[in-house]
Amino acid sequence: MTGHMAMTASGQGGYSEGLGNRSRKATFLCYHSISDGGPPFLSLPPDTFERQLASMRRHGLVGGGTPALRELASGSRLPRPQVFLTFDDGYLDNHVTAAPLLAEYGFRAMIFVLPPYVDAAGAFDWPELHERQQAHPDVMRSMSWSMVEALAERGHEIGSHCQSHPHLPDLDDETLREELWSSRERIRSRLGRCDVLAYPFGEWDERVAAAAADAGYSYAFSLPSDGQREATALAIPRINVDQRDKGLRFEAKLSPFGRRAYLSEGAATVRRLRRRRGVRREASSVPEPAVPVTGSILLVCSPGGHLLQLLTLEPAWRDLRRSWVTLAGADVSHLLDGEQVTFAHGPTNRSLINLVRNLVLAWREIRRRRPDTILSTGAALAVPFFLVAKLLGRRCVYVESLTRISSVSLSGRLVYPLADAFFVQWPRAAVRRRMRYEGGIL
């Protein structure tokens, strides 16, 4: 009953900005297995996880739980920014591998288990998992109750992930209630409480959220692959973390700007179209279009979406000596913390004087840094840098924005004659002979 009361207090249908995963004060991440060589999308190597924990600690983040959720839902200010480290399914390695690392770095987590699987401490076997179960039988298994209890004793919160990992919106009312209710009761009888829920597959709708409230949950987490604009206590959007999240790609997820981009409708549209065309990438391959660059590199872009796309191209440039040119903007200093950054003159649109200034800057930067390659995702800043780079005999690589689905931006058209390689992120955007489509980057 208390859970229901808390839910009512925080407002089931009420929009809560603090729970929206778009601010510096609260970051919501979703993990699965922490293992080496685990299944694509569902695992992260322990050494990468450790580097992420170190980074989060460096950023001054603390591991949040239900008390912090209550504060956020009520609009209170938290003294320190929180990161909610949620783990779905209750993998054996959460106890064996993740928990010691969490303890070492002083983070607590929220772990969502399926009681029938915990009973058997056995193999996960819902239909969507079949292939991965065959390929990774040692990874795809549940913790036992004694492990779950040990985690709860160490201060981690244990929540429900339902009984059978169903697609909740597809269930009839009775089955829906049973999945939500029984799993919560089982966990409560073992641990004394169960206030939080992670929807299996992250899937929910209004009926599911109402049923979760009726079953007594105070908070529930989604995993919106199609974007989610609003957040309530019973629909808190998380961002998935998997083995692709190294270095700056993970840093982007810690920044409010990066999370806004990942949860945006633009990114959702891209994923949806990609799914429809069956071009969903296997995560075993790092998402990198063939941008063949060597030596040293100068990365040029405006802030915002252009910067995010350049960050997601990290596999193409992470091993190179590099420097950046961008404009001052939201979160640039956070996103590029520790990188060598020069700020260009803005605004770049319709400003002849800034174009001249940026030409001078480009001349100075390219002579000073001596990059072999200039890589840009746009927009207008690419023009002066490509002009000067060509004069000085450097290689220019341009990646058109993923928002350009069947055409090319003005900046793209201007730099096309100068570019040694020109990539588009949609097949139909390859409107000129030398424009190449090799997949999307977000």
Ligand SMILES: [Zn+2]
């Ligand atoms: Zn799950």
